[in-house]
Amino acid sequence: MSLLALEQVHFGFSRGTKVLRDVSLSVTQGQNLGIVGESGSGKSTLLRLLLGLAAPQTGRVLSAGQPLDRSTMQAHRRFVQPVFQDPYTSLDPRMTVRQILTEPLRALGLAADPEAEVLRALSAVRLLPEAADRRPRDFSGGQRQRIAIARALIARPKVLLADEPVSALDLSTRASLIDLFAALSQQLTLVLVSHDLAVIAALCPSLVVMEQGRIVETGPTRQILDAPAHAYTRRLLASLPRLPR
Numbered sequence: 001m002s003l004l005a006l007e008q009v010h011f012g013f014s015r016g017t018k019v020l021r022d023v024s025l026s027v028t029q030g031q032n033l034g035i036v037g038e039s040g041s042g043k044s045t046l047l048r049l050l051l052g053l054a055a056p057q058t059g060r061v062l063s064a065g066q067p068l069d070r071s072t073m074q075a076h077r078r079f080v081q082p083v084f085q086d087p088y089t090s091l092d093p094r095m096t097v098r099q100i101l102t103e104p105l106r107a108l109g110l111a112a113d114p115e116a117e118v119l120r121a122l123s124a125v126r127l128l129p130e131a132a133d134r135r136p137r138d139f140s141g142g143q144r145q146r147i148a149i150a151r152a153l154i155a156r157p158k159v160l161l162a163d164e165p166v167s168a169l170d171l172s173t174r175a176s177l178i179d180l181f182a183a184l185s186q187q188l189t190l191v192l193v194s195h196d197l198a199v200i201a202a203l204c205p206s207l208v209v210m211e212q213g214r215i216v217e218t219g220p221t222r223q224i225l226d227a228p229a230h231a232y233t234r235r236l237l238a239s240l241p242r243l244p245r
């Protein structure tokens with residue numbers, strides 16, 4: 001089943017500029033999708049369109065098979081949730097973790113029992129219940145990213161859109177978060193932007209390669225990493241770090 005899709009999407013921030021050109025892709029349930037490409041190739045913009053934070057100039061965004069519009073946006077906001085790169089700037093320092101986690105429930109009008117949902121989300125990211133009463137400054141970078149993931153999980157989304165979610169973290173923390181994303185992949189589907197091919201290979205069976213706003217290659221990750229079809233992909237793969245795992 002296609003959870004999310006882009007159909008022949010074109011997008012630019014102002015008239016005349018093209019940031020995404022004729023982009024089509026589909027996110028299949030249970031099939032994590034990795035996105036790689038040079039800086040500026042349009043990866044974050046693509047995620048913003050999938051989130052419904054920006055709309056294409058031409059083409060369509062589909063959410064659970066339905067075109068994304070005013071009538072489907074409410075359901076879409078529960079259906080997909082983002083995780084961003086920097087856990088130091090993405091969490092409000094004045095709020096407790098409980099406030100951070102219940103805020104989306106309030107915004108989306110969900111949950112009769114917010115406290116139960118907070119405990120469930122903390123447990124899903126392997127943080128202790130006591131974390132709820134503390135503030136972001138009490139936590140390490142990796143723990144903060146777990147809080148950001150818990151905030152994304154609280155509305156029980158079907159898709160997590162993660163934009164370089166481990167790039168700001170040190171290597172050992174990165175490994176434990178990759179394990180967490182692998183565990184979460186049992187219940188939801190991940191769309192993961194990363195420049196770290198080891199992370200992509202560990203989590204995503206499907207891969208999209210972007211260059212200057214276009215998808216230049218797509219298919220099974222293993223196949224593309226073993227035998228990239230395009231010269232651009234070969235250059236990109238040669239320039240990206242491959243961490244031993």
Ligand code: ADP
Nearest residue numbers: 013014019037038039040041042043044045046
């Ligand atoms: P990536 O995530 O692959 O590095 P982005 O999607 O962030 O790429 O950016 C793609 C292109 O769009 C870049 O040329 C970037 O400068 C431009 N861009 C991104 N955000 C904006 C914005 N808010 N206004 C104008 N141009 C933007």
Ligand code: MG
Nearest residue numbers: 043044045163
């Ligand atoms: Mg980006």
